Amino acid sequence: MEFVLVVGGLVALYFGAEWLLKGAISLAKMLGMPTLLVSLVIVGFGTSMPELLVSVSAALSGSPAIALGNVVGSSTANILLILGVGALIYPMHKWDGSAPINVLIMTGVALLTLLFVQFDVIGRLPGLIMLALLSLYLFWSYKKGRADGESAVSEEVLEPVAPLKITIPQVIGGLIVLFAGAEMLVRGATSIARDFGISEAVIGLTVVAVGTSLPELATAAIAAFRRNPDIAIGNVIGSNIFNILGILGVTVVIHPISVDRHFAYFDVPVMVAASLAFTALLYFGKPIGRLVGGTLVASYAVYTALLF
Numbered sequence: 001m002e003f004v005l006v007v008g009g010l011v012a013l014y015f016g017a018e019w020l021l022k023g024a025i026s027l028a029k030m031l032g033m034p035t036l037l038v039s040l041v042i043v044g045f046g047t048s049m050p051e052l053l054v055s056v057s058a059a060l061s062g063s064p065a066i067a068l069g070n071v072v073g074s075s076t077a078n079i080l081l082i083l084g085v086g087a088l089i090y091p092m093h094k095w096d097g098s099a100p101i102n103v104l105i106m107t108g109v110a111l112l113t114l115l116f117v118q119f120d121v122i123g124r125l126p127g128l129i130m131l132a133l134l135s136l137y138l139f140w141s142y143k144k145g146r147a148d149g150e151s152a153v154s155e156e157v158l159e160p161v162a163p164l165k166i167t168i169p170q171v172i173g174g175l176i177v178l179f180a181g182a183e184m185l186v187r188g189a190t191s192i193a194r195d196f197g198i199s200e201a202v203i204g205l206t207v208v209a210v211g212t213s214l215p216e217l218a219t220a221a222i223a224a225f226r227r228n229p230d231i232a233i234g235n236v237i238g239s240n241i242f243n244i245l246g247i248l249g250v251t252v253v254i255h256p257i258s259v260d261r262h263f264a265y266f267d268v269p270v271m272v273a274a275s276l277a278f279t280a281l282l283y284f285g286k287p288i289g290r291l292v293g294g295t296l297v298a299s300y301a302v303y304t305a306l307l308f
Contacts, residue, residue, distance in 0.1 A: 002192045002261065006189055019177065048238075068204065074216075080300035086221065086232045088270075099237070104239050189204070
């Protein structure tokens with residue numbers, strides 16, 4: 001029954017996020033939002049909705065290790081696994097000029113997480129700080145996007161605009177399915193961890209983290225097949241920023257979470273190292289080819305093996 005809950009939860013999370021994402025993108029295009037906002041905010045943040053729901057649900061149900069592990073594990077998986085898979089499908093060339101600035105912000109957010117996990121508990125004050133920083137980032141992104149005069153997302157990358165009578169039910173239905181999927185996944189993963197004697201933190205960092213990152217993986221794969229690196233890169237950067245500032249921020253404001261020591265000396269440092277490597281790749285400006293993609297995926301496999 002636990003495995004049925006996990007599989008059912010993952011399926012529900014994937015389809016719920018897919019519906020929510022399509023609805024949100026249609027709304028964004030109706031409003032003429034720029035490419036920068038859609039790739040970083042709508043796509044990146046929209047595909048992080050499963051992580052938000054799972055982390056809040058886990059914290060409220062008394063599983064703080066799954067809540068924190070989900071955020072940290074998803075951020076690491078976004079860079080090493082998802083970006084790696086995208087590069088394996090099609091090498092990434094000539095990304096948007098604003099990507100290096102945004103990846104620096106993402107790495108700064110990762111370093112902020114390293115600071116917060118040095119304490120035994122991440123309480124409401126750090127959560128409010130994270131949410132305030134997220135608001136500033138959204139405002140800055142909007143102003144910069146408008147100043148750059150970017151156009152809306154190209155028709156070849158995303159679905160055509162759906163009418164409002166389809167878009168609204170997509171958003172509402174996606175949220176409902178996401179809530180159900182999050183509840184199923186947390187219950188199933190927690191039971192499996194206890195039955196097999198596996199740490200809840202490891203379950204959160206692996207099964208739950210990768211499961212809730214399926215929307216990001218699907219988006220990166222589609223962007224790679226359509227040879228659009230901006231969507232893939234913006235998706236990873238936006239998702240990682242929202243994972244920490246938005247998801248962790250909201251979670252600890254609702255319910256402060258205790259911190260297992262291994263997050264401070266292993267898991268978050270790995271996330272920071274992956275963020276620094278991603279930053280270096282974008283700043284050198286060289287293509288992220290299949291060799292780099294394979295190295296990223298192999299690094300994630302080693303990290304997962306070390307966890308278990």
